[in-house]
Amino acid sequence: xxxxxxxxxSAALDRKDVSSVELTQAYLDRIEKLNPDLNAYxxxxxxxxxxxxxxxxxxxxxxxxxxxxxxxxxxxDIFCTRDVLTTCGSRMLHNFVSPYDASVVERLQQAGAVTxxxxxxxxxAMGSSNETSYYGPVRNPWDSSRVPGGSSGxxxxxxxxxxCAIATGTDTGGSIRQPASFCGIxxxxxxxxxxxxxxxxxxxxxxxxxxxxxxxxxxxxLMMNAIAGLDSRDSTSLDHPAEDFTAHLQQSLKGLRIGLxxxxxxxxxxxxxxxxxxxxxxxxxxLGASVTEVDxxxxxxxxxxxxxxxxxxxxxNLSRYDGVRFGHRxxxxxxxxxxxxxxxxxxxxxxxxxxxxxxxxxLSAGYYDAYYKKAQKIRRLIKQxxxxxxxxxxxxxxxxxxxxAFKLGEKNADPVTMYLEDIYTIAVNLAGIPGMSLxxxxxxxxxxxxxxxxxxxxxxxxxxxxxxxxxxxxxxxRRPEVK
Amino acid sequence: MALDNTDVEKIAHLAxxxxxxxxxxxxxSRISNILTMIDQMQSIDTSAVTPMAHPFxxxxxxxxxxxxxTNQRDRLQQIAPATENGLYLVPKVIE
Numbered sequence: 001x002x003x004x005x006x007x008x009x010s011a012a013l014d015r016k017d018v019s020s021v022e023l024t025q026a027y028l029d030r031i032e033k034l035n036p037d038l039n040a041y042x043x044x045x046x047x048x049x050x051x052x053x054x055x056x057x058x059x060x061x062x063x064x065x066x067x068x069x070x071x072x073x074x075x076x077d078i079f080c081t082r083d084v085l086t087t088c089g090s091r092m093l094h095n096f097v098s099p100y101d102a103s104v105v106e107r108l109q110q111a112g113a114v115t116x117x118x119x120x121x122x123x124x125a126m127g128s129s130n131e132t133s134y135y136g137p138v139r140n141p142w143d144s145s146r147v148p149g150g151s152s153g154x155x156x157x158x159x160x161x162x163x164c165a166i167a168t169g170t171d172t173g174g175s176i177r178q179p180a181s182f183c184g185i186x187x188x189x190x191x192x193x194x195x196x197x198x199x200x201x202x203x204x205x206x207x208x209x210x211x212x213x214x215x216x217x218x219x220x221x222l223m224m225n226a227i228a229g230l231d232s233r234d235s236t237s238l239d240h241p242a243e244d245f246t247a248h249l250q251q252s253l254k255g256l257r258i259g260l261x262x263x264x265x266x267x268x269x270x271x272x273x274x275x276x277x278x279x280x281x282x283x284x285x286x287l288g289a290s291v292t293e294v295d296x297x298x299x300x301x302x303x304x305x306x307x308x309x310x311x312x313x314x315x316x317n318l319s320r321y322d323g324v325r326f327g328h329r330x331x332x333x334x335x336x337x338x339x340x341x342x343x344x345x346x347x348x349x350x351x352x353x354x355x356x357x358x359x360x361x362x363l364s365a366g367y368y369d370a371y372y373k374k375a376q377k378i379r380r381l382i383k384q385x386x387x388x389x390x391x392x393x394x395x396x397x398x399x400x401x402x403x404x405a406f407k408l409g410e411k412n413a414d415p416v417t418m419y420l421e422d423i424y425t426i427a428v429n430l431a432g433i434p435g436m437s438l439x440x441x442x443x444x445x446x447x448x449x450x451x452x453x454x455x456x457x458x459x460x461x462x463x464x465x466x467x468x469x470x471x472x473x474x475x476x477x478r479r480p481e482v483k
Numbered sequence: 484m485a486l487d488n489t490d491v492e493k494i495a496h497l498a499x500x501x502x503x504x505x506x507x508x509x510x511x512s513r514i515s516n517i518l519t520m521i522d523q524m525q526s527i528d529t530s531a532v533t534p535m536a537h538p539f540x541x542x543x544x545x546x547x548x549x550x551x552x553t554n555q556r557d558r559l560q561q562i563a564p565a566t567e568n569g570l571y572l573v574p575k576v577i578e
Contacts, residue, residue, distance in 0.1 A: 307521050354510070354513060356500065358514060370525075383538060433538070456538070
């Protein structure tokens with residue numbers, strides 16, 4: 001039962017095969033058993049979850065149900081949850097009990113979802129392995145010596161190990177798609193501005209976007225229906241007409257034009273991953289899609305540009321952590337500067353401090369043009385590359401990550417090595433367009449994801465392609481055996 | 484671009500961070516590596532390109548200038564490290 005999709009669980013709740021209270025209790029039991037090893041959750045909301053489940057059972061019985069009524073879900077610990085600890089993976093917020101709910105949390109609650117808890121993540125979402133969390137690394141359910149990816153590593157591991165039905169995540173440079181790839185699940189980063197950032201702890205405000213980590217494309221569409229839409233509390237939220245993201249799932253792929261970026265399929269990509277992607281492409285071709293090559297000539301500049309834009313915005317966003325109003329405060333400060341410096345130095349981990357310093361440098365007097373402005377110009381070139389490619393294709397297909405999940409500790413020696421992990425995903429955030437990762441095969445017992453990218457507001461089309469692929473393959477149904 | 488330890492200490496001060504003396508060499512070397520990677524940006528000429536501040540060149544939405552928030556001071560200060568009479572307490576600033 002716990003491995004079922006949201007769509008299946010919703011039908012089971014409707015048929016009264018199971019109650020939400022029973023379902024919630026079953027997930028809580030599994031979390032209690034497996035989480036000590038996986039470390040996917042930072043906080044488990046046992047009592048609140050059972051209360052929400054009882055209420056959901058009443059609502060369903062009364063006929064007031066949405067697909068999420070009584071469905072046990074998890075939130076990345078970057079989303080503020082009222083009266084529940086919200087750490088963002090940092091010591092800085094080890095004592096932060098949020099006074100309000102994020103819009104994403106509020107909307108899923110209104111849809112009747114049950115919140116099982118808050119999932120582990122790289123500190124302030126800065127990382128690609130979940131190893132920068134103050135609360136310890138998450139282990140990959142497929143192999144506990146490996147990372148789950150990051151920064152939404154806890155959400156991805158929780159979905160893959162059946163510790164929840166579906167989870168929320170955020171993606172600033174690949175933080176939904178890469179962990180989805182490493183854990184063998186489906187993840188969607190929507191168009192920038194499509195999902196409200198209100199109450200989502202800010203990392204890089206011009207790139208951050210929330211989205212689902214799920215067991216199927218259909219489930220991702222269901223969650224998009226619940227969370228997308230204009231929010232007056234987020235000034236960058238887009239006023240785009242509401243749509244039913246499930247409406248096109250069944251559409252045929254006849255005539256679909258797929259573009260393969262030449263620079264993604266080079267010697268840098270593991271040959272076994274290439275073979276798996278070629279097999280996936282054959283499946284899509286058999287469903288009526290055609291394939292051509294496309295060029296993204298500035299993709300190689302996406303990582304350098306990102307490591308200006310993201311740290312610069314982070315250095316501004318994280319200046320709010322000063323030890324005065326909330327969060328960690330150093331003991332016995334001798335003066336105000338000592339309070340700021342020690343609170344921040346004790347509260348932040350090494351990677352966060354590094355990025356704050358890179359951003360501070362890039363924004364300091366005399367360097368703005370050479371760094372931030374230059375990066376914004378490259379952003380436009382990257383966006384134009386995609387605009388050009390989408391004149392001749394509907395979606396772009398490639399790898400999500402150059403390889404399968406790596407070992408814990410393997411890439412910690414040098415930050416730049418870790419940054420290059422996101423070489424296929426970062427350009428999508430810089431361009432503000434939607435991207436998703438879905439399971440495309442297995443390599444030595446570990447899942448491999450493929451990435452689909454589309455023009456702005458093409459989420460429904462991406463979900464359609466992913467759903468049709470999932471109707472004709474079973475990679476998304478493979479589950480790790482977690483002891 | 485390579486930085487030396489003095490540059491890094493200055494940046495740390497601007498960001499109100501402290502670096503412990505035994506760590507400074509490593510911090511400097513790692514930040515320098517990051518800046519070297521970033522410098523790949525200089526490999527292309529972008530003088531004719533307009534900087535992109537927003538993916539859809541959107542501008543800030545405006546709303547009527549009306550008070551919509553209610554006063555939640557007491558509730559919000561429950562999570563503050565130190566308050567008194569509705570004020571946040573910090574070490575003495577003026578001698």
